[in-house]
Amino acid sequence: xxxxxxxxxxxxxxxxxxxxxxxxxxxxxxxxxxxxxxxxxxxxxxxxxxxxxxxxxxxxxxxxxxxxxxxxxxxxxxxxxxxxxxxxxxxxxxxxxxxxxxxxxxxxxxxxxxxxxxxxxxxxxxxxxxxxxxxxxxxxxxxxxxxxxxxxxxxxxxxxxxxxxxxxxxxxxxxxxxxxxxxxxxxxxxxxxxxxxxxxxxxxxxxxxxxxxxxxxxxxxxxxxxxxxxxxxxxxxxxxxxxxxxxxxxxxxxxxxxxxxxxxxxxxxxxxxxxxxxxxxxxxxxxxxxxxxxxxxxxxxxxxxxxxxxxxxxxxxxxxxxxxxxxxxxxxxxxxxxxxxxxxxxxxxxxxxxxxxxxxxxxxxxxxxxxxxxxxxxxxxxxxxxxxxxxxxxxxxxxxxxxxxxxxxxxxxxxxxxxxxxxxx
Ligand SMILES: *Cc1c(COP(=O)(O)O)cnc(C)c1O
Numbered sequence: 198x199x200x201x202x203x204x205x206x207x208x209x210x211x212x213x214x215x216x217x218x219x220x221x222x223x224x225x226x227x228x229x230x231x232x233x234x235x236x237x238x239x240x241x242x243x244x245x246x247x248x249x250x251x252x253x254x255x256x257x258x259x260x261x262x263x264x265x266x267x268x269x270x271x272x273x274x275x276x277x278x279x280x281x282x283x284x285x286x287x288x289x290x291x292x293x294x295x296x297x298x299x300x301x302x303x304x305x306x307x308x309x310x311x312x313x314x315x316x317x318x319x320x321x322x323x324x325x326x327x328x329x330x331x332x333x334x335x336x337x338x339x340x341x342x343x344x345x346x347x348x349x350x351x352x353x354x355x356x357x358x359x360x361x362x363x364x365x366x367x368x369x370x371x372x373x374x375x376x377x378x379x380x381x382x383x384x385x386x387x388x389x390x391x392x393x394x395x396x397x398x399x400x401x402x403x404x405x406x407x408x409x410x411x412x413x414x415x416x417x418x419x420x421x422x423x424x425x426x427x428x429x430x431x432x433x434x435x436x437x438x439x440x441x442x443x444x445x446x447x448x449x450x451x452x453x454x455x456x457x458x459x460x461x462x463x464x465x466x467x468x469x470x471x472x473x474x475x476x477x478x479x480x481x482x483x484x485x486x487x488x489x490x491x492x493x494x495x496x497x498x499x500x501x502x503x504x505x506x507x508x509x510x511x512x513x514x515x516x517x518x519x520x521x522x523x524x525x526x527x528x529x530x531x532x533x534x535x536x537x538x539x540x541x542x543x544x545x546x547x548x549x550x551x552x553x554x555x556x557x558x559x560x561x562x563x564x565x566x567x568x569x570x571x572x573x574x575x576x577x578x579x580x581x582x583x584x585x586x587x588x589x590x591x592x593x594x595x596x597x598x599x600x601x602x603x604x605x606x607x608x609x610x611x612x613x614x615x616x617x618x619x620x621x622x
Contacts, residue, residue, distance in 0.1 A: 203269065203386050204489040211265025211482070224479045225257045243443050244450065244463060254466050258475035262482040266406070266416045269385035269485075270398050273421030273454035276462055277414060277478055281381060281401020283471035284415030285309050285348075286317070288377050288399045291461045292432060293345035295321030300339045302349035302365070303593040304329045304358040306401075307583040309379065310594060313348075326593065329358045333368065340372045345431065347374060351390060351532070352382035354568065355578050355602040356595025357516045357542050359525040362532060366394025373431065375423040381405075382538040382569070386492040393532065396423040397457065402473075404569030405539075408484040408491055412477035417461060421454035435460055491571070491607060495539030498605035498613060503541045505614045511621040513544040513599065539606070540568055544599035545621070552577055552601050558620035561612060562603065573606035573613055 201209070212222045230249045232238045240246040249255055259277045267275030278284040293299050301313055303326035313324045325339045329349065347369040349360040362378060369376040375396035380388060384405045390398050400406060402414040426448050429436035435456050438444035442463060447456040466472060473481070496519060503517035518529035519537040529537050545551045556564055556575055565574040566581060576582065579598045583591060591597070605613060 206265070206268050207386070207489045208486050210268035211263075211485075212261040222258055222261045222479060222482050224475050225252075226475055227256075228252045244445050244459070252475070253470045253472055254462060256472070256475050256478070258482075259473055259478040262478045262485070263416060265482065265485055266385075266400065266402075267418045269389075269488075270380070270418040271385075271389055271391050271420070272398065272418035274458035275416060275418040276458050276466070277402070277416050277473040277481070278466075279415065279471040279473050280413050281306075281379075281399070281403055281415040282308055282312060283469075284399040284401070284417050285377075285379060286312055287461050287465045287469075287471070288397050288417050289313075289317065289322070289346060289348065290320075291457060291465060292375070292434065293322050294434075296343060297321075298323045298325065298341045298344045300325050300327060300336070300344060300347045300369075302329045302353070302358075302360060303327060304353040304356045304595045305348070305350050305379070306354045306381075307578065307586065307594065307596075309350075310590070311585060328593070329353070329360055333364065336365070336368045337371075340368075340374075344372060344374055346377055348377045348379070350379040350382065351388050352518060352529075352538050352540075353595065354382055355540070355542055355576075355582075355600065357518055357525070357538075357540065358595055359518050359528040359532065359537075361528055362390050362393040362395055366396075369396075370394070373428050382540065383533055384488060384492055384538075386489045387496070387533045387536050387538070391420040391422070396420050402481050402484075403567075405492060405495070406484055406488060407481050408488065408569070408571055409480075410567060410570045410572070411484075412473075412480045414473045414477055414481055417458065419454075419457040421452075423457075424453060425456065426453075434464075439464070492536060492539075494607050495569075495605055496536030498608070498610045499537075499539045499541050501610035502603065502605055502613055502617065503543075505617065506541065506543050509621060511546055513546045516542040538569070539604055541603045541605065542600050543603065544597060545601060548599045549577075549579065552599050553580075555620050556601060559616055560619070561608065561616040568602065568604040570604065571607045573604060573608060575601055575603045578602055 263275040378390040378395040425432040518525040
């Protein structure tokens with residue numbers, strides 16, 4: 198059978214009930230699982246057989262939903278985490294520890310920037326931030342002998358820059374490290390980074406995947422394509438025995454298809470425990486069933502709003518990669534020809550103060566620290582999500598003081614535009 202379309206995968210993949218089993222994914226609301234003999238359980242603890250024993254590490258509901266996301270991305274293995282923050286932390290920390298170095302695009306989500314530049318730095322991982330449109334020479338110059346990965350966002354939140362995935366993947370591979378791409382804003386409906394050379398994909402499932410503002414969550418998917426065994430010393434955690442699991446070597450036991458996710462589950466989930474609750478995983482699974490239908494509408498609404506804003510004399514500038522004329526439109530056309538995301542950034546004439554006044558007058562769009570929801574919402578990043586950053590860091594992250602992040606929901610575009618019009622007036 199030909200490969201299924203993304204819509205069919207959204208609806209069907211991840212869970213196939215057998216005869217007489219529930220049609221919808223069962224919520225396995227259980228912390229633990231029963232075994233007849235201690236010997237059987239011991240095998241699970243040694244990773245010698247497959248099975249569930251404690252929901253801090255793995256749960257069947259989560260695994261069905263993770264399998265759906267892995268299918269959507271075209272990966273070999275996936276896992277859910279309690280948040281997008283946990284997903285990005287695990288994805289990086291699974292291969293980069295104290296004394297290691299990572300190259301990251303500077304145009305990333307504020308929370309991820311803080312995780313990298315402050316918290317992971319305290320753990321001994323150094324980051325070099327490069328502009329997403331830096332030259333290949335600048336990119337090459339950022340690598341060090343101890344570099345373990347390159348990181349970027351398909352469409353950056355909130356700067357809406359588009360990552361040149363192929364260029365970043367080429368550079369990463371030339372230096373013998375994987376490219377990790379946070380694909381939250383594009384979702385696999387609009388962009389599948391593995392097709393362009395990315396090796397690991399992460400998600401804040403809190404956004405479009407859940408889509409209804411119902412549950413915080415994250416996901417990691419491995420393409421299974423990065424050959425860790427070519428650099429066994431650089432990726433020693435994957436290629437040499439793990440003493441905390443009776444000497445299992447992840448790449449040998451689980452192959453390239455399973456090594457990365459198994460190690461992240463067995464070590465990081467065991468020790469940090471940032472698991473998604475099965476209830477939230479169920480809600481996420483429901484959201485994913487309509488992701489392809491919703492993304493289309495989010496993108497249509499955003500394009501209509503971006504067009505309106507770009508023609509308004511009360512608006513200083515508009516950034517939407519789906520809008521012809523946008524600085525990143527060409528890259529968006531290459532990587533996301535069917536649509537980008539539902540988020541539009543713009544500056545109201547009059548700067549920061551005018552932006553805050555405008556937002557206060559919106560009636561449909563609510564002011565929220567959230568994006569990518571069925572209900573339209575907006576935010577002023579410089580005074581909220583990005584307020585820990587200096588002006589220089591804000592500029593590097595592509596966030597100007599007047600930037601309003603406007604996340605188009607699933608309402609009628611005409612109503613959103615009328616709301617914006619009255620607030621601008
Ligand atoms: C929201 C977001 C995150 C963080 O995810 P949480 O689920 O809020 O922890 C990471 N990356 C991007 C691109 C995001 O938009």
